[in-house]
Amino acid sequence: MSNFFLCLGMGLFVLVFLCLYRASFGPGVLNRIAGICAIGTKTLVVLLLMGFIYNRVEMFIDISMVYALLNFIATITAAKYLERKGEL
């Protein structure tokens, strides 16, 4: 079971780079924001998988909750900045 989680985590780790490409070269601000949000969500899942591999999920859940929270706030802040600028 641990190998399964490891492969899953490595697959997500590769997918992060695709999102990073979209976040750094993506046309427009909205694509960048969406890419950064996707990276945050993938990091959260990778953290939980690490918890499953090390058999300490209850600790890694704390970290991943903080990550989800900060990701949410970062998205709201970016959207607010966009709203104020008024252009894409």
Add this chain to the structure above:
Amino acid sequence: MTRVTDDIIIRTVARVLIPFIQLYALYVIMHGHHSPGGGFQGGVILGVSFILYLLTHGLKEAKARMSEVKATLFSSFGLLIFSGIGLLCLIMGSNYLDYGALSTILKVIPAKARSLGILGVEIGIGIAVMAVMFSIFFDISTGGELPEDEENLGERDE
């Protein structure tokens, strides 16, 4: 950044979410010495809740909850707790922040005194970090205006 948003979804979600964020921050601070996290991380989460309030409800309402003066007082108070516990250890005849010396005051065994001491220090760090986080965001989003000319900051967004 400090203008009131007129989106009811964001305001409602923030209003529902902020108490849970603060509760979680208190959990992170309280369990800092036997799980990940601690004073700094919990303080950042606590500060994020105020930053979310400032983002969604605007400067005027946020200042009623947490003003610049309050932030300064809270950061000084947190530092006072931190250094006070450290100096108390020094007075009890041990090293700075050596909590084992507090066992005579708290009337517990030294191991328990160390646990309680680090808990107190983390509460102090959490309060200080929360206030400083909010203060940094406040200063950046208001453009570093002085507290005296804050009256017309709400509609100063272009």
